[in-house]
Amino acid sequence: MTSALAATEKRSPPQMSELTPYEHGPALSDATLTDSSLALTWEDGTHTTLPLLWLRDHCACAQCRHPQTRERLYLPLDDIEQAPSVTLADGHLYLQWQDGHVSAFHSGWLYQRRPEATRFSALPAPQPWRDDFFPEGVRHADFLTPEGEKTWLTAMLRDGLALVTDAPLVEEEVSRLAERGPQRATNFGGRFNVRSKPTPNNAAYTAVGLPLHIDLPNWQQPPDIQLLYCLQNDASGGESLFADGARVINALREQDPEALVILSETPIDFRFQDDTHDIAIKAPVITLDSQGELVEIRLNNWIRDTLHLPAEKMAAWYSAYKALWQLFHSDAHQLEFTLKPGQMVAFDNRRVLHGRREFDPNSGARHLQGTYLDRDMLASRLRVLARTTA
Ligand code: OGA
Ligand code: ZN
Ligand code: ZN
Numbered sequence: 499m500t501s502a503l504a505a506t507e508k509r510s511p512p513q514m515s516e517l518t519p520y521e522h523g524p525a526l527s528d529a530t531l532t533d534s535s536l537a538l539t540w541e542d543g544t545h546t547t548l549p550l551l552w553l554r555d556h557c558a559c560a561q562c563r564h565p566q567t568r569e570r571l572y573l574p575l576d577d578i579e580q581a582p583s584v585t586l587a588d589g590h591l592y593l594q595w596q597d598g599h600v601s602a603f604h605s606g607w608l609y610q611r612r613p614e615a616t617r618f619s620a621l622p623a624p625q626p627w628r629d630d631f632f633p634e635g636v637r638h639a640d641f642l643t644p645e646g647e648k649t650w651l652t653a654m655l656r657d658g659l660a661l662v663t664d665a666p667l668v669e670e671e672v673s674r675l676a677e678r679g680p681q682r683a684t685n686f687g688g689r690f691n692v693r694s695k696p697t698p699n700n701a702a703y704t705a706v707g708l709p710l711h712i713d714l715p716n717w718q719q720p721p722d723i724q725l726l727y728c729l730q731n732d733a734s735g736g737e738s739l740f741a742d743g744a745r746v747i748n749a750l751r752e753q754d755p756e757a758l759v760i761l762s763e764t765p766i767d768f769r770f771q772d773d774t775h776d777i778a779i780k781a782p783v784i785t786l787d788s789q790g791e792l793v794e795i796r797l798n799n800w801i802r803d804t805l806h807l808p809a810e811k812m813a814a815w816y817s818a819y820k821a822l823w824q825l826f827h828s829d830a831h832q833l834e835f836t837l838k839p840g841q842m843v844a845f846d847n848r849r850v851l852h853g854r855r856e857f858d859p860n861s862g863a864r865h866l867q868g869t870y871l872d873r874d875m876l877a878s879r880l881r882v883l884a885r886t887t888a
Contacts, residue, residue: 523609524542525540526538526608528586529584531581532547534551534581535547536548536550553603554601555572556601557599559599579596582595589605590605620884621880622655624658625656627657629830631833632833633657633661636661636663638663648883648884651880651883657742659850661843662841663841665840670689671842672689672842673867675725684714685770685772689867699772709799710741710826710827711797712796713847714847715801716779717777718779721871721872722870724844724852724870725868725870725871726738726867727866728838728839728865728866729867730862731839732862732863733863733864735857736857737836738836738843740834740845742850744849745831747795751790757818761782761784766805766806766815768781768796768802768803778803783796797826834855846873
């Protein structure tokens with residue numbers, strides 16, 4: 499028996515600092531020291547090699563990870579000069595380091611975290627809308643159950659648009675539905691009413707039609723998620739419009755790749771000003787990641803500020819903007835439906851554009867209550883629900 503085991507035998511293996519289950523991986527059958535790494539083999543024949551520095555960094559003992567917060571305390575700045583002694587026992591790998599410190603790793607925990615493993619994610623990948631897309635609807639009563647909320651969260655992260663239906667016609671219900679996470683306050687407040695106002699400071703507070711747009715493109719980080727809860731919709735007109743940026747970007751790449759390059763590589767100005775605010779940013783209309791996937795779209799023609807470009811670049815930029823605008827507003831991409839009182843529509847404001855048809859405020863009342871949320875809070879809720887629901 500090696501000294502490492504002797505040192506740890508007296509206490510039970512430490513609790514790994516994780517809330518996600520890891521116990522189900524196969525047991526380790528071999529651990530062999532190589533140069534500055536440990537070659538591991540599990541009983542199902544899987545191999546991996548982990549650097550000793552990585553193993554030291556991931557020690558889960560109470561000195562290396564705070565037992566209550568589960569946060570890392572260890573700082574990996576010291577070289578590992580001498581190999582630890584290695585023991586496999588009780589489904590754990592024990593390493594006793596040169597200074598006497600002992601680290602214990604559960605076999606299943608290491609199995610899940612080996613570099614070759616595809617990382618488990620409770621989150622669905624975003625999926626561009628298909629031709630016959632219509633948003634998933636979850637009844638309000640179901641939304642209040644873990645399964646119903648999970649369905650809604652999954653649809654939101656996958657499609658960027660989802661409905662809650664059959665909801666009560668009570669003021670502020672939008673805030674109660676949103677209060678699972680902190681709401682994102684903006685210069686329009688933490689919660690806003692959309693109806694025509696006598697002295698509007700935004701196009702949304704008039705009765706005019708709103709072409710497709712995102713809200714607050716003039717912020718460094720526009721709100722991720724917008725909730726619009728319909729309390730009254732008796733006016734004629736006012737139909738809701740949506741289009742998926744992820745789908746439209748793919749169509750633009752096919753139809754006019756040069757336009758996509760121009761719109762994603764040319765920062766332009768966005769600015770909102772009223773009596774008390776002046777919020778401005780320079781950013782491209784389309785931001786793509788290194789794989790060419792959409793990160794965010796900033797399209798909002800009334801908050802777009804002076805186009806400050808070299809004169810010889812302007813014609814090409816306007817032409818690219820026109821191509822994108824026409825694609826978004828085409829029948830192939832724009833979805834239209836009437837929001838009924840008791841329905842809440844939610845959408846990913848940085849992916850899915852929204853708008854509305856003009857309405858006649860003299861023909862009846864139209865009243866929506868809205869708020870914004872961070873996408874992190876949706877992802878967090880879904881991960882938490884995945885711990886307990888199948
Ligand atoms: C908004 C908005 C849409 C609507 O408030 O930003 O776009 O249907 N409203 O009134
Ligand atoms: Zn430790
Ligand atoms: Zn809007």
